[in-house]
Amino acid sequence: MSQQPAGSDDVVDLAVIGAGINGLAIARDAATRGLHVVVVDRADVGSGTSSTSSRLIHGGLKYLERYDFNLVRESIRERHLLFRNAPHLVRDYPMLIPSYAGDSRPGPLIRLGLAAFDVLSAGRRKGRSRSVPLRTVARRWPTLSRRGLRGASLFRDAQVPWAERLCVELLLDARRLGARVLTHTTVTGLVVENDRVVGIRAEDNTSGARTEIRAAITVNAAGPWIDRILDGQVASRRLNGGTKGSHIIVDAFPGAPDTCIFFEAAADHRPIFVLPWEGRYMLGSTDLTYEDDLDEVVTSDEEIDYLLAETNRIFPSAGLTPGDVLYSVAGVRPLPYTAGVSDNAKISRGHTVHSHAPAHPGLFTVIGGKLTTHRALAEDVTDAVLRVLGRTRRRCLTRSRAFPGADTADWPTFSADFMRSSPLTPAQSRRLLDVYGVRARRVLELAETDDTLAEVVDEETGALAAEVVLAVREEGAVTLGDILLRRTLIGLGPDMGLKAAAACADIAVRHLGWDEGRARAEVAGYEAELRRFRPRVLDTPVRTGSSDRRTS
The missing domain is CATH 3.50.50.60 (FAD/NAD(P)-binding domain)
Known part of the structure; x- marks a missing residue:
């Protein structure tokens, strides 16, 4: 507790x-x-x-085709507030939207939607959408498939890499x-x-x-x-009629773009993302009716094949296979129950x-x-x-309240000062800012109290032992999974933190009062927790729910 x-x-x-x-x-x-x-x-x-989404702060572009203007306006406003109140966590994220022959949403319709979106988001944008000429696409995104390509548009949204x-x-x-x-x-x-x-x-x-x-x-x-x-x-x-959404995580592949690509799947016309994400790529997502155990939501082989096939189609040089999947993430969207729906996208x-x-x-x-x-x-x-x-309504304060990691009068200045003064490598310093914001200084303060807390516990990220202690003492972590997957984020790397797990448990023994028995149990429990991600490093067999079904 x-x-x-x-x-x-x-x-x-x-x-x-x-x-x-x-x-x-x-x-x-x-x-x-x-x-x-x-x-x-x-x-x-x-x-x-919350940890199984596409890690996007949507302005609500997709909701325009359902004429849900209130949700679009709300999404635009909330995205704008997050840019201001959590600048260390939420960043500008351009997307290329290619249009191909056979798409259910032709290029002119997409451009019309983008124009409407620009009007609705006036004053709350990082930049306006624009059409991209085919010759520019060929030069800027040379590995994108040209087969049937009719046009493209560049749209600016937002990403929260660490939801x-x-x-x-x-x-x-x-x-x-x-x-x-x-x-x-x-x-x-x-x-x-x-x-x-x-x-x-x-x-x-x-x-x-x-x-x-x-x-x-x-x-x-x-x-x-x-x-x-x-x-x-x-x-x-x-009340709940949530649908299953899955993503797969892969390393950079031949022809991988440095911009998010938002395109329409040929198989079912569902919008799909190829999302650059912290040096790797997230491909997703699916949208399946799900009636099975909510505690056993796992990406199926069919979903993996679907996402790989669509990515290989749009990037012919990719050549991705199931063996390239580092791990997968699956969750159930908390949507309202809607009887007789024929297309989950309409919920x-x-x-x-x-x-x-x-x-x-x-x-x-x-x-x-x-x-x-x-x-x-x-x-x-x-x-x-x-x-x-029956209380007197008090004014909501969260519209202007900064997140703890952005609790500074001037985030850009703080960030620049931290990068200059930090004793760590530039990559380590940048990661601390991206994860902790102004609380990165607290990590360094802890590291200065004990030489062992200044040690690197994960070579992939450069994370410090002090972060393990901070996670438990100040950020509410209880288990090793809490520490690795949702505080330090070591567990979201290519091997899901398995190489670092024992070292992090040892830090907890030395500084947090765990005994050796608990440390062993936590490492075993962490490995068990990872099996729902089907990490390649564990070669985990799939458990496919029989009631998964595509309805769009």
Whole structure:
């Protein structure tokens, strides 16, 4: 458990189930407005859907074809705010959109959509979209397939390479504001009295200690697991209809572009990305109806073949095979249940704050939501909670509140000063800034307290032992997986941190009070956690859900 649980005689204003990006954002927003908040999650912060996205901060271009202008405007606004409030984590990300004969979205339609997008995002863009002449495509992207190429456009969006760190910084800020976040703690039930939900029951996954957290309002923000939380507890229709999305990670391949390519798959006309990502490439994603176990979501062989075939088609020199896949990432989007849908792309990507009153007052469930709009979702939830509590509505502060890693008056100046003064190599210094922002100085401070904390624990990234200690002491990490996959990000390298795992566990023995038995168990547990990624280094066999199906 990352913090001590609330006692049974405590009554908080708000209990939030789920420490994904939405649950954490709700805690942060509510805490800025004076509410006493507790968040509970059975795993780590951001360890579910939040860490399985395409790592894009979408302006919402794709939603224009569904005429969802409100979602587009909201996405553009939230992207703009993230550029300002988290400049160390969110960066400008140009995309080339080629148009081929046979595409369901012809070039003129794409250009019309881009023009409309530019109008909607006036004043909130890094640059306008523009058409790219074929001769320029041939010179600038010479390995892109020319077969049937009709034109191309350049579009500017945003990327968050480390979505995990967005979640960690929301955790840090929520805790700084007084919220309690209990990770590795399973919600075992809702507390219901006379049909009113008055809190939750929870159990520490490690110690087995049980607690009851009584709350004026409970918010179910468990993403695709929302129906599981409600099942057998309160009467409710099915709310979640999430679809499975998978990505595969590969090294740079022959002809790999240095710009994101956003194109239409020949097999099913689904938009596909070839995403440059921290020296490697992310290919994705799929969009499959998924009815199997939410705890066993794994990329299938069919999905891998599909993504490789489409990438090889668009880049004929790539020659990618399944053996080139370093690992894969699969998750279920928390979309609203929509009966009889024939095309998953038509399911809304917006969010709804669903009240269970009058049948079960005191309970809200968050349906939908996406990485880009987590802050807006949280504002909506807190507004709804304040109305039910009868509190005077307090102004939302998160629109202008910097993330902890951007807590400086001038980020560019801080970044330049850090690069000049850091005793580390330029690559190490740049990585610390990209991962921790201004808190990179805290890493160096820890490293200066003990020579062993200045040691490099991972040759691939140049990460320092001090980061392992920081992850546990200050960033809420509990397990080795928390440290490697969602704090230091060592685990997102080519071998998923397996070479560094034992060294990091040893640091925990020397500095964090782990004994040798726990260290061995943590390394074994980490390897088990990695199997859902099917990492090449483990040669993991696939477990394919029989109910995966493509509907578009």
